[in-house]
Ligand SMILES: Nc1ncnc2c1ncn2[C@@H]1O[C@H](COP(=O)(O)OP(=O)(O)OP(=O)(O)O)[C@@H](O)[C@H]1O
């Protein structure tokens with residue numbers, strides 16, 4: 001019987017799959033979605049892995065190599081839907097199919113040569129009884145009998161043969177050998193912890209009498225002398241712990257980081273007796289669609305605190321009751337431990353939570369649990385859309401407007417749009433939820449492509465918070481960054497023993513230095529963006545590439561000592577708050593204080609238990625937090641980022657401000673929001689005060705239409721980068737020439753070449769082109785062909801071209 005496998009091959013950068021022959025023995029077991037080991041006629045040197053796209057009985061075309069073996073014990077690693085989805089991504093985002101296929105799989109699954117094979121138990125005496133003994137099987141067993149365990153790579157070497165997988169799988173099925181993944185942890189991960197010093201100086205209290213923070217930290221350590229505490233735990237920072245060490249009150253200990261899927265945040269869940277009428281209506285519509293078993297997309301537009309999560313949970317229960325599975329996407333799992341805790345509470349072992357802190361082994365185990373149906377709901381960030389579930393009934397995308405859903409490396413897929421496509425292939429329903437939907441989704445809903453469901457009110461008659469603007473240049477200030485109005489409002493809350501959340505948006509180049517004499521601002525020499533001052537170790541850091549320089553008191557250009565810390569970061573605000581409220585403990589939540597795995601969760605616990613009443617942080621404090629006693633939200637610089645050269649700037653700021661405002665007044669106590677700003681003329685803030693999404697949407701859409709920006713057009717961004725500025729630019733010019741004939745005047749325009757907003761990153765200059773398309777779509781094949789043609793003229797010049805379809809940032 002003639003039969004060929006059509007296979008996409010790893011590490012071979014070609015658009016088309018390969019046509020391969022295969023040995024008789026595999027013909028009955030091979031299926032689409034199988035991972036295979038193969039030889040290519042043109043690349044004799046090594047064996048490759050690949051994924052079977054389809055099988056053909058006959059047909060035209062050359063035979064380009066042969067399948068040697070089936071991997072993963074012959075069990076397909078990709079379902080038919082996943083194959084289709086990966087190819088859709090390749091086509092829509094103009095990426096290589098093989099890149100898209102491998103993106104859907106966890107890394108450890110893709111490499112099998114390090115799998116460990118060992119003899120099972122004591123059955124060696126008569127292996128022939130259990131499996132037809134071939135020469136190959138015998139030699140495998142023989143090699144193992146002397147060595148006990150070998151990796152597949154080692155076995156290949158010993159036996160001088162590559163195609164061992166089928167034989168090993170046979171032996172495994174017969175119970176003669178065990179095969180397991182080996183996981184090489186690059187380095188043993190450790191965490192820094194602190195505990196009470198073994199011997200304390202006399203009268204330790206005296207040493208810390210004047211520092212409430214140290215006193216509190218010391219009391220915490222003393223209350224549990226044997227316990228190891230991490231930075232952030234109990235709301236105590238690394239700096240405070242180190243201070244105790246210096247005084248001889250604490251000692252520092254490095255311990256191995258615990259593994260296991262521990263996002264340690266947990267909280268008691270309140271009993272909910274019934275859904276609100278709006279929740280019920282939304283749920284009814286979703287349930288009806290679920291029972292109809294037809295693909296449909298819903299946009300759940302619910303104001304902050306309207307109970308969207310409960311609607312998801314009730315829907316998921318019904319999905320499971322139907323015997324189906326589900327996927328829930330959240331923008332960044334480690335930033336939403338409260339949400340994760342709620343889902344875990346309802347679904348226990350039925351839910352598999354995926355997060356970025358998982359080790360390779362944990363990722364692999366999670367993948368297997370889902371593939372084998374041991375967990376029926378997958379919850380996690382962007383890549384969870386590729387969860388290996390079958391029979392999917394619903395896909396939920398929470399905070400669907402969030403830019404974190406767009407992957408910023410190849411393939412540059414948008415997880416929300418990919419979710420809609422997967423739901424379509426699965427015949428499932430897709431629910432996109434947000435308080436401030438993306439313009440793309442809202443427009444789709446208004447045009448009837450999606451079904452709009454609204455939750456216009458908060459739960460339990462809680463009112464939406466009142467929002468006020470404080471124009472800083474015209475206001476009295478108590479510190480450089482805190483107005484009298486905000487100060488009074490905070491003081492009042494503390495007096496009433498309520499809680500406060502403060503947001504310092506760090507995006508938009510905050511925290512850089514300015515010399516007041518010569519105007520110099522130190523820049524990263526690799527990235528051309530201002531370096532940011534970090535008080536904790538007095539350094540200047542680049543937030544793009546991580547470059548660090550020591551901070552010096554004098555201007556590097558003119559030696560003046562008159563330096564100004566342009567726009568304060570969170571650390572600066574923390575200091576100012578410390579002066580204003582010396583007795584008050586302040587939780588600071590930003591990238592520096594949450595770098596250890598559980599720091600974030602333990603800070604939230606401290607806040608929930610009211611061990612602190614002020615929570616200060618970056619964007620992290622804006623998402624999803626649900627604390628009933630927060631009655632005041634303050635934003636220190638609400639207009640930061642408004643001047644970024646990006647047409648979505650207003651949409652982003654609007655949604656950030658609405659999200660953070662939504663943390664206030666979520667229970668019976670009314671909430672108040674103060675937005676400090678420096679630039680009050682922008683119309684955006686009038687929309688923010690009214691908090692009327694529809695109104696904002698309509699006004700902003702008028703501008704988008706006028707300037708022909710999405711959702712009225714589709715953008716494709718090309719970036720040409722090179723260590724040489726001239727090459728980057730010449731590349732873009734050449735690319736433009738190739739693109740011109742593909743984009744007829746009537747259907748689009750090409751903008752650029754122009755330096756990207758950040759013209760140099762990690763030592764490479766970037767020049768970009770933006771195509772605006774109206775009404776037509778350019779095929780992926782064409783786009784890539786144009787890339788190849790351009791590149792071929794720049795051989796050896798280190799030019800890289802990337803394509804970003806539907807870019808989220810134009811920087
Ligand atoms: N039917 C209900 N009865 C009582 N409490 C409810 C009900 N539904 C939700 N809640 C509670 O209301 C609060 C807000 O709900 P939830 O966090 O789901 O809102 P949300 O719409 O996701 O808000 P956000 O967009 O601000 O994150 C939560 O504390 C939740 O437990």
Ligand SMILES: [Zn+2]
Pocket residue numbers: 524525526527528542543544545546547762
């Ligand atoms: Zn840099």
